[in-house]
Amino acid sequence: MSYILYGSLTSPFVRRLRMLMHDLPYEFREMNVFEAQDATLLNKINPLNQIPVLQHHEKTIWDSRQIFQYLNELHQFQELNWQDENLLTSIEGAMDSGITLLLMKRSGMNIDENYMFTNRQKDRIESVLDYLKPHLNGRALEEWNFASMTFYCFLDWGLFRNVFSIEKRPECRKFLDIHANRPSVISTAIPKV
Ligand SMILES: N[C@@H](CCC(=O)N[C@@H](CS)C(=O)NCC(=O)O)C(=O)O
Numbered sequence: 001m002s003y004i005l006y007g008s009l010t011s012p013f014v015r016r017l018r019m020l021m022h023d024l025p026y027e028f029r030e031m032n033v034f035e036a037q038d039a040t041l042l043n044k045i046n047p048l049n050q051i052p053v054l055q056h057h058e059k060t061i062w063d064s065r066q067i068f069q070y071l072n073e074l075h076q077f078q079e080l081n082w083q084d085e086n087l088l089t090s091i092e093g094a095m096d097s098g099i100t101l102l103l104m105k106r107s108g109m110n111i112d113e114n115y116m117f118t119n120r121q122k123d124r125i126e127s128v129l130d131y132l133k134p135h136l137n138g139r140a141l142e143e144w145n146f147a148s149m150t151f152y153c154f155l156d157w158g159l160f161r162n163v164f165s166i167e168k169r170p171e172c173r174k175f176l177d178i179h180a181n182r183p184s185v186i187s188t189a190i191p192k193v
Contacts, residue, residue, distance in 0.1 A: 004055040006031055006045065010160070012095055012153035013064040014052040015188050019149040020068065020077065022184035065092065068146055078145050087132075087140055091150045094128035097121035098154065098163045125164050129172065136171045144182065152179050160190050 003026035007014030018028070031038035033051055046053045046062040053060060054067045061067050065088065072078065080088075100121050101111050111118045132151065135141050141148045155172055158164045166172040179185055 002056055003027065004029060005052055006042070006055075007052040008032060009191050010157065011051055012098075012150075012157040013050075015153040015157070015190075016146065016150045017052055017054075017064055017067055017071075018188045019153070019184040020071065020146060022187065024071075024075070072146075080146075084140065084145075084147060087135065087147045088150060090128045090131055091147065091154055094125045095150070095154045095157075097124045098158050098161070101163050102161050122164070125158075129164075129166075129169060133169075133171055136175050141175060142178075144179065148175075148179065149184075152176065152185060156190065 003021070003024065005014070005017060005021065005026055006029045007017070009030060031042060031051065033039055033042055033049065039049065042051065042053070043049055045055070045060055048062060050062065052064050052067060053062045054070065055061075056070075059070075061070050072080075078084075098121075101118065104111050104118065111122075132141065141151055152175070155166065155176055159166065
C-alpha cells in the first residue's frame with residue numbers, strides 16, 4: 001500500500017480526501033495535532049503543523065488542495081475549469097474560517113463578542129453559503145465530485161462543531177440529505193463520541 005494519509009477523523013480537510021480516496025488502497029494514520037507526541041511527528045512531516053499530509057513513495061505533500069491535485073494527476077478523477085477552482089476556493093475559505101472560530105472557542109475566547117476579526121470569519125461563512133445557493137441546484141454541486149465532497153464535509157463538520165447554523169438554509173439540508181447515503185460519506189462519518 002503506497003499511499004499514507006495522516007489526519008484526524010473529524011477534520012473536514014482530511015475527510016474530503018478520505019472520500020476522494022474511497023476506492024484507492026491507502027493507509028490512514030490517525031493523529032491528534034494537539035497531543036504532544038503526534039504534534040512532534042506532524043512537525044517532522046509538515047512545517048505548517050497541519051493535517052492532512054500525504055506520503056507517496058519518497059514524496060511528502062501537505063495541504064489538501066495540493067494533495068487533491070497530486071492524486072488527480074495520477075488518477076484523473078475530474079477535469080477542473082476556473083469556475084470549479086473558484087468554487088473549491090470559496091468552500092475552502094469558509095472552512096478555514098470555521099476552523100479559526102473553533103480554535104478560538106477552544107482557546108477560551110468568546111466568539112460571540114463583537115470583534116472585527118470574528119465577525120469577518122462569520123460573514124465569510126455566510127457569504128459563501130449565499131454564493132453557493134444557486135450552485136446547489138446546478139451541475140457543480142449535484143454531481144459527486146471534489147467540490148461537492150468538500151461542501152458535504154464542510155456542512156457536516158460545521159453542524160457537528162456548532163460553528164454555524166443552516167436552519168434558514170433548506171437548500172443546504174437538502175444537499176446533505178441527497179448525498180448522505182453515499183458509501184464514501186458513510187464510511188468517513190464523523191465519530192459521534
Ligand atoms: N489549507 C490546509 C488547511 C488544513 C487545516 O486547517 N487543518 C486543520 C485541521 S482541520 C489543522 O491541522 N489545524 C491545526 C492548526 O492549524 O494548528 C489544507 O487544505 O490542508
